Amino acid sequence: MSASIESRVVESGADDYVDEAWGLKEQIRREEGVLRQRRGFFKDAYRRSTVYCYVESGPKAPERLVGFAAVRRDGYILFLAVSPDHRGEGFGEQLIAQVADNHSSVTCHARTTNEPAIGFYRHLGFEVKRTIENYYEDGGDAYYLKLGASSGITECLSRLLS
Template identity: 25%
Template sequence: MNLFCHKDSNLEITGFMGIADNNLEMLFINPESRGKGIGKELLMYGIEQQKVKRVDVNEQNAQAVGFYKHMGFHIVNRSEFDGTGKPYPILHMELKC
């Protein structure tokens, strides 16, 4: 997995993402830095430079689902359980071409 960070003018990490095999494996933004376009900036870098095409999202995370839909992803499948077998439905999303 490759990790990418976003830093502010004080060189403090404000967000990061992990990418593996064209999958966005994680995207985290510091709560104090949300709403400033950092997630969009990181994701656009992932799409344009790292060829991200897919992301799995917890169905209950409406904010994340909405963000990825806004960024051009659509739901292609749904799993009843997460990767550890717990009953947390996962939405499998892909970038529209």
């Protein structure tokens, strides 16, 4: 019997998978130099968000978080991460599609130097709305991105789900 991957939703106020999400985020930070947040900030924001998750489980292995998107009530994506082992399998796109399916507007920030993330978001139909200097604690700049700003979120969502 092989492992399976399931979609799950952690409602605001809960902390299911928060430690696993922190671990995944920290793995990406160490390997790629992005997703730098303080643990207290991360955990507080996670608990105040709705978190869309993909979790891998198998008959002889513990559950493992494959990816997650922590989202505020207004559709702003606070954190989005997919395990490097599962990139290119569509989990990031599906996470964005879930967010878009539940919100009339989907926005986020991305570090201006994080070219893979910016390429990913643009591929999905996000547009850079503005640049914010010194956005991050370390002085890094960010782009503020919005999904479907010119083509409409419904069109973007149907493209993501097809």
